[in-house]
Amino acid sequence: MRRLTTALMLGTAMIVTPAVTAQAAPETFAPLAEQISDSVVNITTSTTVAARQDGPMMPQIPEGSPFEDFFRDFMDRNQGPSQPRRSQALGSGFVISEDGYIVTNNHVIEGADEINIEFFNGEELPAEIIGTDPKTDIALLKVTSEAPLQPVPFGDSNDAAVGDWVMAMGNPLGQGFSVSAGIVSARNRALSGTYDDYIQTDAAINRGNSGGPLFNMDGEVVGVNTAILSPNGGSIGIGFAMSSNVVTKVVDQLREFGETRRGWLGVRIQDVTDDIAESIGLEQASGALITDVPEGPAMEAGIEAGDVIVSFNEQPVEDTRGLVRRVGDAPVGETVPVTVYRDGEQIDLDVTLGRREEAEAVPASAEVDAPEEAQEEDILGITVAPLTDEMREQLGLESGQDGLAVTDVAQDSEAYEKGVRAGDVIAEAGQEQVTGAADLQDRIEAAQDAGRRSILLLIRREGDPRFLALPLE
Structure with a gap:
């Protein structure tokens, strides 16, 4: 530990700033690596790639040419219709229960015909898919083992502060069990998903690390390594792990139902900007502005387009992202209080949440030139x-x-x-x-x-x- 204290003398008074405490880097990560190694797994998947239906192309030979029969015989003998082939992919995962539940990324096992799990001691077991959630890129697998497996616990990702030490373990580039360490570079990152809440880290993460765990120094999983930002496909110190507080909710539902069951409010929303807030008389640019209310729970509760949701389930709503995650975490069928801002007043409503449905395809449109008879x-x-x-x-x-x-x-x-x-x-x-x-x-x-x-x-x-x-x- 190193303690830094600064004091300033002004006359007879002394002003002391609060002490700043910095945690020294661990002398070694070896004890932590040894502690968690039996819980991290390598994942190999196999997928059958369908054969081409049209087969190879026949060279264009003039009809009646003396070479016509030769080329036809050659193609039939050596390059007949292409055959189905097997494609393999690699990834990582980790054990969360003694009876064989394993967490990984959905993109690691998506479309796989066979999934093989390799443990640190060299044992290999086949796995079945219990459930997947493409929205958070999380999948839950299950293996059957004669002996109890060694699980690792989830930690509270909200406790992971920027600057904290973290360690990743996985199967980068198919090299087998590898450990890398770094710090939490940023929190609450969003990439492209609706429910994104990523921890950014500079711990080395490469292809094959997908689905592997990101540990805190207590050996708790605070994230699932999912993506990297890189111009060349290799690690440049910008990796992203889905936060454990998102993952645990998904895993619990996959384990119980084999699928996710998220709350559904039934509105289209957008963030409130400063100029929008001023235009409707809202004091602060916060909340979620409703742009459309299709038939569903919100319509039945009396919510209208133009309302601003300022509170959901007695918790303030800062922006659309926060509202979407809060609604998604709420149980299907639960009746929750919602406060909206409308025409200068706050209105309290009760909404019974449905189950979130996939958005319907938006019909294509084209720019339009007004007919001559329409007055512009x-x-x-x-x-x-x-x-x-x-x-x-x-x-x-x-x-x-x-x-x-x-x-x-x-x-x-x-x-x-x-x-x-x-x-x-x-x-x-x-x-x-x-x-x-x-x-x-x-x-x-x-x-x-x-x-x-x-x-x-x-x-x-x-x-x-x-x-x-x-x-x-």
């Missing part, structure tokens, strides 16, 4: 026209869908900077529906009279709604 007007750099049946068909909208079609946007306008594009549909302005240019102009004037510096627009693009605050100055 330019407002704040946006050229708009009332929706016609032809426009609705081109934009993939439902029959009777109201709004204003955006036919052009001036590239030097605030609207263009905010992302408004031709082909968008303005469905609401100032949280009220608009069907014509006059409606939009009225909403703008009302916002200006109220002293607003921006107006909230509900924009639909390819069926996907989102709010944006358009400056009025």
